[in-house]
Amino acid sequence: MKELNLKEKIQNLISGQQKNGCPEGKFGYRDLTPESDTKNSEEYIRALHWAIKNKEVKNIALSGPYGAGKSSVIKTYLEKYPKTKYLSISLAAFSTPTKSVNGEDDNTSSLADDWTLDDVDENVIEEGILKQLFYRVDVGKIPQSRYRKIKKLSYWKMFFSLLMLTVVASVVYFEINPNVLEDFKNTVINNGAFFHLNQWSSYAVFIVTIFVVLLLITTVLKYVMSNFRVANINLGDKASISKKEEKESIFDKSLDEIVYFFESTTYDTVFIEDLDRFNQPNIFIKLRELNTVINNYDNIKRKVVFIYAIKDDMFKDEERTKFFDFIVPVIPYINATNSGEILRGLLKFEKGADGVYKSKNYDISDRYIWKISPFVQDMRVLTNICNEFLVYKRTLKTTKLKDEEMFSMITFKNLYPKEFAELQAERGIVKQAFQEKGTYVNAEKEKLEELIVPKRKILENVHNDILFGLREIKHAFLGFLSYDNGTYYPIKNLQINNGSKYSYGEILKGDFDLTKFENINQLIIGYYESNGYYEQSHTVSNIKQKMASEGSKYLKRMNDLQFSEGPKKQELILEIQNLEVTIAKIDGYSLKELIAEFGEDFLPEGISEYGFLKFLLINGYINESYADYINYFHPNSITKDENDYLRSIRMRNRAKNFAFEIKNLQQVSDRIYDAEYRQTETLNYILTDFMLIQCSEKTNKKYYFDGFELDKGVEHYQFTKEYIERGQNVNEFVSELCKYYRHMWKNIAQDVSLLDETKYKYLSLILNNATMDQIVIMDEVDRSNCIKNFIVEDEKSLACLNGVSADVLIEVISRQAIVFRKINNVGADAKVLNYIYQNDMYELNNSMVSSVINFYHSDLADGLKNAHYTTILNAEINVLNKRIWDNFEDYINHFVLGIDENNSEEISAVEDIIERLANTNIELVIAVLDKEKVNWDNLDECCENNVEKEKRKEIWNYLLENSRISSTWKNFESYYNEFGITTELSVWVNENCSDIVKSEKTDKIDNDCIKNIITNSEITVQTVEQIADNYKCDEEIEFDVSKLPVDKINLLIRKHYIRYTVSKIEKIRSLAKDSFGVYCKEYIDDFVNDLPSIPLNEREIVMLLNDTTIDKKYKRGILEKISASSMTENLAKTIANNQFNVDKAYVEYAWKNLDNAGRHMLLVNHLQVYSIAEISRLLTDLGGEWSKLSDNKSRHKEEISIDVNGHNEKLLSQLQRKGFITSYPEKKDREKSFFEVWVKQQ
Known part of the structure; x- marks a missing residue:
């Protein structure tokens, strides 16, 4: 046998060949009848023809599975051999009870619901075969048959029969009575004459009259004969088919009729199809016997062949070959591997420019075809699916329906027709799957909500706890443990259950494991005795009862407070929000999404038996909108689920989640009473969308949104959050809420389970969609100022609200008089910031000043850390400056003085402070000067303008005392000219003289000024010395030595400020005798020259001799101012202790006045004499x-x-x-x- 080219078969199917000479046509439908396929059936035809022509072959089988194309082979054969005398018997329609041949109801009418083809009685099958035999031929070909059947009456045939009968009868009658013919002519002519007709006209009228009468008679006869019915087919006494002789089969009773049928006709080939569907092997035996009888009947001179189209497994191998004379196997046209190709052809797939195959007529993807095609393996089913798809698509005309989902539903209908019928009645496995989905969703939501409750409780406990720190509660807890039987024990350590000891400080640490306090059976407190030296211990009584009653509460509070701050709190809030998001997601999950997320275990039991249905549900091809694909939409109807939703509202028992899909919104909305719109059971995403978009002015809209404010529970608030997170019509929703839901923001702000970023998201929506009056009402609800406080408490609030219109924010700030304490400029709208800063809508604190400076002059902002006022002045922000100057003392106290690091103000800023405050608060000025270590190069620039003289002196004195001015003659002069030499100036000069004298002198530093400096009692000698070293007097300055201290006189002498004259020697001797020696020594040459005229006493001589700075050569002359004989002990000691040239007589007198020690020194210094x-x-x-x-x-x-x-x-x-x-x-x-x-x- 030639190998079958399967690829060519598929291509032929795809090419859309004509069937029965009739193309698909413009409607795209294809019939389900067998197709002629000459090319692909060539070998089948050859084998079948050979068998038919073989004299020995009388029973032939065409074997193959259902849908293999057996009928197509038969059809192709008959087209190739059209002269074949054949009968075609098909029993495919025998799947329902029928009436018997004799017209009585068959007992199959009482079959149960689970009745199948296997239950059909053989007699019914045989009767069906007989009917197809006898109804195939005209009754005229089998006139002797006892089967009678109604024959269609032909009107014109009856008419012409009557006409012929009338003509024949008239001719015979006139032939027998020729006289009558002449009388008849005369009568016709006379009657015509009556109507003024000539002879030929009278004949014409007569003939027409005869025709009319015959037409009337024909009409009456046809009517009478058409209403005549034969009650049953009467086969005579022997062949009557009735239920009285059920023991004998139909074939047996009608055998002679069957033989007569083949004897009277020329049929030699009988094709029997679909007989295998009844699983009745006996019928094949009877047909083989019948074939044998027919072929053995002598009067039938031809071979009659029976050809059976059966499935391969109808008989066992040995039975098949024994029963049939020849078997032709038929290879299936379609199976799971190639059904996709065929389906692509039926749906007109073409390869696009991108190389992807697409249907040119339908929105069906190539990927979808390959996914669904393996489930359809029968060509007729595949064709019928496409036909029904076209019918449904063209009938349910709506753009909302998706082609792939519709095709899936039609495929489901063809593969599971019973389940499809159940679905149309809102019953069955599909409906149950979606009901189980709702049950599972509710269960999962409850689990998640149970997880949220303790977490939210923790946050609420933390928020409400009067002790705000974990450490404080630990103190309280330890105090609770340490109190036993009226006594407090000062805890040093705790020993739990005879285990490790934990010190008081260790327990107070934040990372201490609090679980150690759970399940305490024994607690020993270690403590110090009152003397502080000996450690004692005490076992706490009834510790288990204490922990069970109050201790557990402390533990819970401590555990909760671990989430009071930092990342743990943030983590807990995120967990709650993630759980809430999960709940919202689950609520809105389609069945497909739910299966993808949680698996398919929740689907109804038995779903596995419906493999294709399970595939459709998992992939979402049958989803929540399935009703749209199986029913017409009637304008005023609602679905069963929608009716359940309405009933739950009436009963105040929530039956549907927020995401329940309402398809017939207008109808559902019309059925809800106004007051019911306020109920929590009414809350629904899609209904809300409908209210926002299509119910702009309706009363029920007001009631619906009014419910959000009236609900004191959490349902409406929870719905608000979930609807916003859903992300559809959010602005319209919030806009409408703001009209009614006055507590919306307060509820959001107080929700401890929301992250700040989420709260800002909601607040932005409110500000963007509410009117200003609504915002004010929402802010001032319960006198809470909830919007104002929320914005003020977070420095990033403006940045987080950057999605809000700047004009709106400005109006809110202005209207509600919001005063900011802290603002982070980053991300905030510049227009808003400028308004705040220009209108003083902020507290004057360091953070806010920093924000203002950062906004206008970010390059100066770093200066605020240590030069606050300098930065303010450099920024030149008029409104800020004015505000500071209006409350300048407060500013100085809080900023310049209040900021520890602020110690680097520039001198210009400090001068500005001095000039503004010196006359009113000199103490504050001094405090600023004390902190800001600024120095003036030019003292005149300090207090230059508008400072009272006394205040200026006080400030200058401070500067002098703290060395805060440059050490220059210029600054000395400035102070000296203003206030003279004061104590402060003297101290300053004393301390800084070394620098002062190095500076450039001014014209005002003259002899008088220098004299005043020198003679000032508070000017030190060191200072005078430095001045004298650096200031050379052109003219001698006269000093009153009596008013000068010795050291200062000595210095002036040494610096030649007191010059030498003989007259001065006497003045100094009398007024400053202690400086006499210094004066003589300083001018020793002049003094020695004038020595003869200068009287000296012993004291003066001793003083000069003891002065080691006087050259020894001068000392002999000084000694000789006294005679040796006038030697005194004091003079002798002076001579002994000083080595210089002396006359021997003085040594001898000295020896006499000295003791041994003196003599010893005398010999040391004067032995040479x-x-x-x-x-x-x-x-x-x-x-x-x-x-x-x-x-x-x-x-x-x-x-x-x-x-x-x-x-x-x-x-x-x-x-x-x-x-x-x-x-x-x-x-x-x-x-x-x-x-x-x-x-x-x-």
Whole structure:
């Protein structure tokens, strides 16, 4: 057999070949009858024709599964061999009870609902075969048959029969009675004459009259014969088919009729189709017997072949080959793998420019075809689906219906017709699936709401807790634990259940695990005794009862307060919002989305038996809008679900969620009474959309939105949030709410479970969609100022409201007199910020001033940290400056002084402060100066304008005292000229003189000024010295030395400010005697020259001699101002202690007035005036150890036990230099040191 080209078959199907010579036509429908397919059926035809022509083959099988194309093979064969004398018997329609051949009701009429083709009785099948046999041929071909059937009466045939009968009868009658013919002619002519007709006209009228009469008779006869009925087919006494002889089969009873039928006709081929659907193998046996009888009947001279179209598994292998003489297998045209290609052809798919196949007539994708086609494996079903799809699409004319969903519904209808019928009656597995969806959604929502309740309770507890910190509650809890039997125990540590000890401080830490306090069976408190040295312990009694009663409350509060601040609170709010979003999502989930999210376990039991239906539900091809695809829409009708919704409103029992889809909005809306619109049960997304868009002026709209304000529960508020999050018609919704829902924003603001960003989103919607009066009402509801407070409390509020019109925000701020405490400019509308800052709509605090500066001069903002007022002045913002100056003292206190880091104000800013405050609050000025470490280069610039003199002096004094001006003669002059030399100026000059004298002198710094400085008692000597060093007087300044201290006089002498004259010597001697020596020494040359004329007393001489700064050469002359004989002990000591050239007579007198220590020094300093012999005597007089050296007659060594010090060594050195001794090395023994002196022999 030639291999079947399946690809060519599919292409032929797709090409839309003509069927029965009739194309699809412009309507696109295709009949369900077999198709002729010559090309693809070639081998089948060849095999079948061979078998038919084979004399031995009388029973042929065309075997293949349903839809394989067996009927198409038969049709193709008959088209190829049109001369075939065939009968076609098809039993496909025998799926319902029928009437028997004799007209009686068959007992199949009482079949149960689960009746199938398997239940059809054989007699019914046989009767059906007989009917198709005998009704195939004209009754004239089988005149002897006892089967009678109604024959259609032909009107014109009856008419012509009557006409012929009349003509024949007339001819015979006139032939027998020729005289009558002449009389008849005369009668016709006479009657015509009566009407003035000639002969031929009279004949014509007569003939017409005869025709009319015959037409009338024909009409009457046809009417009578048409209303005549035969009650049943009477086969005679032997062949009558009735229920009285049920034991004998129809074939047996009618065997002679069947044989007579084939004997009387020329049919030699009988095609029997669909007999296998009844699963009655016996009928095939009877047909084979019948075929044998027919072929063995001698009067039938031809072979009669029975060809059966059956399924492959009708018989077992051995039965098939034994029963049939020849079997032709038919390969299926369509199966799960190629049905998609065929469907694409039926739906006119074409390849687009993008390479994707698309239907040119319908919105059906290639992807959809490949998904759905494997479920349809029968060509007739596939064709019928396409036909019904066209009918439904053209009947249910609406743009809302989607082609893919409609095609899915039609496919479901064809594969599950019973379930489709159930669905139309709002019953069945599909309806149950959507009901189970609602049940599951409600259950899931309840679970999620149960998760939300404790989280929201935590936030509410935290918000309402009077102790706002976790640490404080821990203190309270520990206090609760430490109180036992009327005694408080100061806790050092706690030991729980004989486990670890936890110190008081450890428990107070934020990360301490509070679960350790759960399930306490024993609690031991460790504490210090009152003396603070010994640790004691106490076991708390009834700890389990204490924890069960009050302790658990503390634990709950502590656990809750972990969420009071920081990321934990944010995390908890996010969890609540995510759960609420999930609830809203679930509420609006389609069945498809619900299955995708939660799986298919909630679908009804038994859904797995409907694989294709399950596929449609999972992919959303059958969804909540299924009713639109199976029913006409009647203008005033509503669905059952919509009726349930209305009933739930009446009963005040919510039956539908917010997302329930109302399809017939106008009809549902008309059925809701005005008052019912306020109920929570009425709340619905789609109804709200309808109210907003189509009910602009209706009363029920007012009632509906009025319910939001009247509802004291949470339903309307929850709906508000969910509707907004849904994202459709939000602006219209909020606009309408603002007319009625006065508490809307207050409820939102107090909702602890909302993130701030969500609240701002809602507030933006309110501000953008409400009138100003509505905003004011909403803000002032319950005197709460809820909008104002919310905006003021968050510095980012304006940025978060940047989606609101600037003009609206400005009007709200103005109307509600909103005064901001803190504003973050980032993201905020510049127009709004400018309005706030220009109209003083803010508190004057550091944060707000920073925001103002940042807005106008962001480059200056950093200066506010340490130079606040300087930055304000540099910014030159008039409104800000005016506001500050109007309350300048407050500003200074809070900003300049109040900000610790503000210590770098520029001098110009400080000068401005001084000039504004000096005359009214000098203390505040001093405080500013004390903090702002500014220095003036030019003192005149401080207090330059509008400062009273006394205030200026006070400020300048402060500057001097704190060295806050540059140390210059210019600044000295400024103060000096204004206030003279004051204590403050003197101190400043003393402290800064070294810098002052280095500065440039002004013209005003003259001798008088310098004299005043020097003579000021508070000017120190050091200061005078520096001035004297740097200021050279051209003319001598006269000083009253009697009023100057000695050190200052001495300095002036040294600096030659007091110049030398003999006359001054006497003045100084008398008025400043302590400076006499300094004066003489400073001018020693002039003094010595004038010495003869200057009298000196002993005190003055001693003073001059003791002055080591006076050159020794001058001291002999000074000493000689007194005679040697007038030597006093004081003068002797002076001579002894000073080494200078002196006459021996003075030394001798001095020796006499000195003790040994004095003499010793005298020898040290003046030994040179004595000879060797005199030295020996003087050593003897000196006595002690020194006397050992007095003998110089021979060279010898003496050990002198004297202190090793400078004076002794100097004397030994002088003796050695004089040649009295040669050496004096120092020696040490175990106890002391001594000199080993070698005396030189003289």
